[in-house]
Amino acid sequence: MEFMADFPNDDACLEWLWRERFAPNGDDIARCQKCGVDRLHRKYATTQQRQSWTCTGCGHHVHPTAGTIFHKSSTSLHLWFYAMYLMTSTRCGISAKQLERELGVTYKTAWRMFWLIRNELMDQGDVELNGEVEADETYVGGKRKGQTGRPGRGDKQKAAVFGMVERQGSVVALHVEDAKAATLLPHMRKRVDVSSIVYTDELHSYKTLHRDGYDHRTIAHSAGVYVSGDIYTNTIEGFWSLVKRGIGGVYHSVSQKHLQGYLNEYAWRYNHRDLEGPAMFGLLLVRAASTRVV
Secondary structure (H helix, E strand, O other): HHHHHHHHOHHHHHHHHHHHOOOOOOEEEEEEOOOOOEEEEEEEHHHHHHEEEEHHHHHHHEOOOOOOOOOOOOOHHHHHHHHHHHHHOOOOOOOOOHHHHHHHOOHHHHHHHHHHHHHHOOOOOOOOEEOOEEEEEEEOOOOOOOOOOOOOOOOOOOOEEEEEEEOOOOOEEEEHHHHHHHHHHHHHHHHEEEEEEEEEEEOHHHHHHHHHHOEEEOOOOHHHOOOEEOOHHHHHHHHHHHHHHHHHHHHHHHHHHHHHHHHHHHHHHHHHOOOOOOHHHHHHHHHOOOOOOO
């Protein structure tokens, strides 16, 4: 009901997109890309599927959806907006099959909508972590046949995932090729400020972190120790729990090819966990209006 009150139809969604991108003052005065000056724009009724605004000076047409994830999509803006609302109002996400049933679109359309939202709007960017940072690797995927113990190198049934989280802050989750030092440490150097205190388990790949200037502290999981004062990796392991329970419960199976997109979604939702549902939806809408898709 909240969504329908704000965006009752396709025209309301297009009007919001126009004002957010070109006329934030609400007076239809926008910078004309052809004239190069601020001019009044009018919305005239046309036979176009999606209406445009026209400069009253030179007649140049401005299409609010151009350059966004909605560009050249035959799916109505109303359904696009509702898909984003559903993604931000559910704790563990929503599957493309469920979206297909909710919106009345084909599975192919629902999957493409989610793919664009995850990879364009929820991209993790170059987040820098500092302070107290926990790092950990895990494996995501189906059951291994004929193998016992923890997954390791050469296990093609599971995908390696590397995560870093700032305590009381943001998380970064990345699909990586393996858990070797040559793979993990470059991500650490890029994402974690060198002045940070880094907490990890005993994985050999982390042994040389001190050489990069980090204050590296290790928790001895092999000895059955999981908390020793302020040394622990429970925060990042809690995030892995959310990811795995969500993937297993909502999506059931995720291919390695598209795993990063799902990690983007869970990281984005975690990083904005302090926002209420409508606020998170509003933030995602602003990202949709400001993110340029080539």
